[in-house]
Amino acid sequence: MTAVAITFLILALVLVWGGLIVSALALRSRPEVERYPAGGIDDHREDDAPIVHDT
Template sequence: MTTIAVVFLTLSILVVWGGLAVSALFLRARPEVASYPADDVDDHRQDAGIIEHDT
């Protein structure tokens, strides 16, 4: 491997694993949403069944 390939490989590994580490630390600090918007309408999407199409 050339020097530039090793540099880009190292950089890409740092970006991917660094992003994973940062997101894990962020979720550890703030595991849940503190509050939801007051005027949000509950549309009960979870109550609807799976859409079935006749084919």
């Protein structure tokens, strides 16, 4: 492998694994949504209707 290929391999690994680690730490610090946007209340309408199949 050339030096350019190794450099891009290391860069790609840092981006992928670094993003995974950063996102895991962000989820660890705030695991739940503090506030939902307006209209985000579940009214369970789909629970009352019968199941419709396309067959």
